[in-house]
Amino acid sequence: MNDKLLQEMDWRVRVFDSLSFPTLIMRPDKSILTANQVFIEQRGLQVDQIIGKKCHEIFYGEKMCPNEVCPLKKVIKGKKGQSILRRTHSLTGKQIWEDRVFSPILDEHGNVDYIMESVRDVTRLKNLEITLKEAEAFLEKIIYSSPVAIVAADAYANILLMNPAAEDLFGYTQRQAITRISVENLYPAGTAKGIMKQLRSGKQGGKGKLPSTNTVILNANGQEIPVELNASIIYEDDSEVATVGIYKDLRPLLAMEEKLQEANTQLVQSEKLASMGKLAAGVAHEINNPLTGILLYANMVLDGMDPDDTYRQKLQNVVEDANRCSEIVKNLLAYSRQTNSLRKPLKVNDLVDEGLALIRDQKLFMNIRLKKEYAPSDLFIKVDKNQMAQVVINMVINAMDAMEKHGTLTLRTYLDQRKKAVCLEVIDTGCGIPEGLLSKIFDPFFTTKELGQGTGLGLSTVYGIIKENQGKISVKETNANGTTFLLQFPQHQTESGEALIG
Ligand SMILES: Nc1ncnc2c1ncn2[C@@H]1O[C@H](COP(=O)(O)OP(=O)(O)OP(=O)(O)O)[C@@H](O)[C@H]1O
Ligand SMILES: [Mg+2]
Incomplete structure (x- = not known):
């Protein structure tokens, strides 16, 4: 060997020895040719305990290689580097993760002469990854078991996540939401855009945040539901990547x-x-x-x-x-x-008709269109017949007075299934009741009619009678186009618990 060659070999050995990763060189038959200083130190072995040994004897302490996915064959065949991740123990018995990187060293014909293996301790990285995965799983559990509805979407409004509470609220399964609709379908037209605008403006809670806003969502049946919404935009390097909405159903x-x-x-x-x-x-x-x-x-x-x-x-x-x-x-x-009142189960439609027939001055109806929108099936309420007639007469005459003898009077009866209440609406197209008077109309002697025209006892009498008969009366709607009074009575049930029908 000439000097130059010797010098170069010496230089290569020094480079090999100074590599900070534990490294060894082996032959294609897995027998170890040499190992660098760090390798020897870390394994706590002497050089002669390593050289000539097979790779698996050093790594696994076994005569046969137990590694079913040993990448050496691939390195030799493909002449390309390979790596495997291995969980093992350090000399002190601590569990560690090693990344073993195999690189082929080729001869002048391009065949694999030797293989260099360097071992990197990736325990910290791996533990971090495990912690991250655990945190992710934990977060996912929180989201999916949360009683509040959570929906997340990407920057293009495609839904990414819908937790079970949101599935209940919106009426879609997460799968349907992800594959079939976008965030815009979760709101009445234009609302989603408005929310995004508010979020981006940052006027309420800072950029990308919208704290507690009352809005309306649209469920799968097209029903509008009032909710309290907390929303935010998720940014990555200043660009929007996702949005998250947290919804609370305000109906209860x-x-x-x-x-x-x-x-x-x-x-x-x-x-x-x-x-x-x-x-x-x-x-x-x-x-x-x-x-x-x-x-x-x-x-x-x-x-x-x-x-x-x-x-x-x-x-x-x-x-x-x-x-x-x-x-x-x-x-x-x-x-x-x-x-004294005598309460009996009676059909609401009959009661209204009887009340109407008792209105002495039938001339009142001359220019009034009378519309009866009665419930098709018989609804029973337990009331005093004479008292109910008085109620109907008072309500109808008030409506007539409000319409000044011209307009449409609608009498509507129906069952409010949710409240199990039989309802009677008296709807007129009259002058309406000014907001400021609404709290007074049921007061005895309150009247807006001219002296001698009204005593102001009509509605207070009606109120007293309805209350005595376990009912309720309220002004459902009133404006310049007319007034709707709503009278509600408990639906009469038979002894067996069935509502009386027919
Ligand atoms: N359908 C209605 N539309 C507009 N205002 C109404 C209507 N019903 C009642 N009011 C208002 O409520 C007031 C009180 O009604 P209430 O029936 O108690 O007394 P009244 O009709 O004035 O007199 P009375 O019934 O004793 O003859 C009325 O004077 C009127 O101002
Ligand atoms: Mg009256």
């Missing part, structure tokens, strides 16, 4: 609020009625006796009067007005529940 909350509001209104009205009721009952009682006297004597005088008597007409007016007073007293007593 709104239903509770509505109930509370209703209970509150009823309570206020009940209190008003209770105090007014006492007063009314007292007044009615006191007036009733003298009134009976006035009517009795006036009628007696009238009976004995000459038909041409000039005072006859005047006395007739006295009787008429006294009768009117008597009517008011009757109403007052009904309102303060001094009359």
